[in-house]
Amino acid sequence: MSLQLRSSLPYECNQVLHPWHKNCIPAAWMLTKPCFRESFKIYCVLYGVTGLIKLRKIRTLKDFRKFLFGLVNDILQSTAFLGTHGLIVMPAYCAGRRILGGINYYGMYFQSLCCTLLTISIERKQRRGALALYMANLAAEVLFKMAVQRRIITPIPNGEILLFSISSAIYTYMLKTTSEHKHNSLLFSIVKLLIGNEECAPSLKIEEPAKPKRKSVYFAVVYKYLKYIKQWPKIQNKNHPICKHKYHCLIHILLGFLKRFSVGVFIQLILHFTSSPLRFLRHPTLFFYTLNRNVFNLGKFFGFYSAIYRLISCLLRNILKYDRPEHGLLAGYLAGFSMIFYKSSTLAMYMMAKLIESIYFKYAADKKVPIIPWFDSVLYALSTALVFHAAIIEPQAMRPAYYKFLERLTGGHFSEVNRPMMDCFGVCSSKLFPNYKLPSLK
Numbered sequence: 001m002s003l004q005l006r007s008s009l010p011y012e013c014n015q016v017l018h019p020w021h022k023n024c025i026p027a028a029w030m031l032t033k034p035c036f037r038e039s040f041k042i043y044c045v046l047y048g049v050t051g052l053i054k055l056r057k058i059r060t061l062k063d064f065r066k067f068l069f070g071l072v073n074d075i076l077q078s079t080a081f082l083g084t085h086g087l088i089v090m091p092a093y094c095a096g097r098r099i100l101g102g103i104n105y106y107g108m109y110f111q112s113l114c115c116t117l118l119t120i121s122i123e124r125k126q127r128r129g130a131l132a133l134y135m136a137n138l139a140a141e142v143l144f145k146m147a148v149q150r151r152i153i154t155p156i157p158n159g160e161i162l163l164f165s166i167s168s169a170i171y172t173y174m175l176k177t178t179s180e181h182k183h184n185s186l187l188f189s190i191v192k193l194l195i196g197n198e199e200c201a202p203s204l205k206i207e208e209p210a211k212p213k214r215k216s217v218y219f220a221v222v223y224k225y226l227k228y229i230k231q232w233p234k235i236q237n238k239n240h241p242i243c244k245h246k247y248h249c250l251i252h253i254l255l256g257f258l259k260r261f262s263v264g265v266f267i268q269l270i271l272h273f274t275s276s277p278l279r280f281l282r283h284p285t286l287f288f289y290t291l292n293r294n295v296f297n298l299g300k301f302f303g304f305y306s307a308i309y310r311l312i313s314c315l316l317r318n319i320l321k322y323d324r325p326e327h328g329l330l331a332g333y334l335a336g337f338s339m340i341f342y343k344s345s346t347l348a349m350y351m352m353a354k355l356i357e358s359i360y361f362k363y364a365a366d367k368k369v370p371i372i373p374w375f376d377s378v379l380y381a382l383s384t385a386l387v388f389h390a391a392i393i394e395p396q397a398m399r400p401a402y403y404k405f406l407e408r409l410t411g412g413h414f415s416e417v418n419r420p421m422m423d424c425f426g427v428c429s430s431k432l433f434p435n436y437k438l439p440s441l442k
């Protein structure tokens with residue numbers, strides 16, 4: 001049977017939007033309770049962990065009281081921000097249906113937008129920027145999947161790797177140009193750790209002259225024997241005019257690989273352990289039995305990133321006989337292809353978004369571009385409204401993990417929305433719900 005496509009559905013809101021309750025207010029209240037409860041739990045954990053880090057710096061009882069008051073205040077404010085979404089979104093849709101005379105496809109976006117503009121004003125100012133960036137990333141992914149579904153664009157195979165390679169090229173170029181990275185310093189430090197300090201621009205900070213290190217007895221013995229190896233001067237890279245690294249180019253590349261590979265594997269082992277720590281503590285052998293080949297993926301990604309970057313840099317230095325920041329563009333770009341071992345569109349998009357943000361702030365600090373007031377709040381509102389719109393009408397365009405998060409926030413009511421009735425919008429709303437059953441109406 002063919003569907004008659006339309007942009008407005010002439011149904012009651014309890015038939016489509018909140019089939020779990022026939023009245024609008026009780027239906028909204030049933031969303032509000034789990035939303036506030038889950039938000040409170042999430043922020044207790046989040047601020048609890050960051051609070052533990054801050055706790056180390058506290059020395060006096062007065063400071064501790066101030067810290068505790070701030071912590072409680074932050075938890076309550078952020079809970080109010082996230083919880084309010086659950087309180088106002090459904091009444092906004094119900095009111096929209098009454099005003100427009102039906103459940104309107106485009107109208108729902110503007111109803112979501114009114115809610116998100118209001119909720120972001122409740123959140124702490126310091127968190128708005130990070131939230132906006134996170135939601136903008138999600139919204140970009142939603143837009144991309146929507147465009148693919150409508151056949152407006154065809155996805156490039158391994159597009160996330162290409163995206164990562166481009167941002168990696170710019171990151172490494174910037175790292176080779178200057179050591180000052182005020183914005184987004186965390187990601188710059190991570191890329192710096194991957195390629196090694198010797199491959200970046202020297203620090204501008206005036207460092208105190210290092211005190212001569214006293215070699216331990218053991219090291220002195222090892223060093224004595226190392227000197228007997230005929231190749232030792234070659235290994236040490238003492239006579240290379242352009243390569244600044246400590247050891248011979250080949251060893252520099254190999255060490256780069258081994259160090260980062262082991263760090264990557266170590267991180268994945270920790271992540272594997274945290275997936276079910278109590279079970280592994282009770283049965284330690286299970287920890288090894290449940291390991292699979294994927295445990296090396298992050299290690300290979302880190303290892304090859306470092307090795308390819310160093311290989312290209314050393315080759316360019318040896319062939320051209322000079323070192324320039326532009327080398328970072330090619331080396332970073334090619335190193336980015338190591339993402340083939342750890343494909344992640346989320347990571348690729350996050351790296352690119354943070355890069356654009358840091359370039360913008362760099363130019364804004366030099367007064368070359370204006371700082372737009374409320375930009376973060378508006379970006380959050382526009383992006384979150386789009387994500388909500390997709391979550392209700394086109395859930396297949398959502399990142400599955402975020403859909404699960406919304407399901408948790410709404411106490412499971414999110415899957416009860418009558419999506420088969422929304423199929424008339426023509427965007428396959430019920431695609432993920434082939435066996436949808438109406439919940440029993442209260």
Ligand SMILES: [Zn+2]
Nearest residue numbers: 013014024094
């Ligand atoms: Zn209603």
Ligand SMILES: [Zn+2]
Nearest residue numbers: 243249252314
């Ligand atoms: Zn070299």
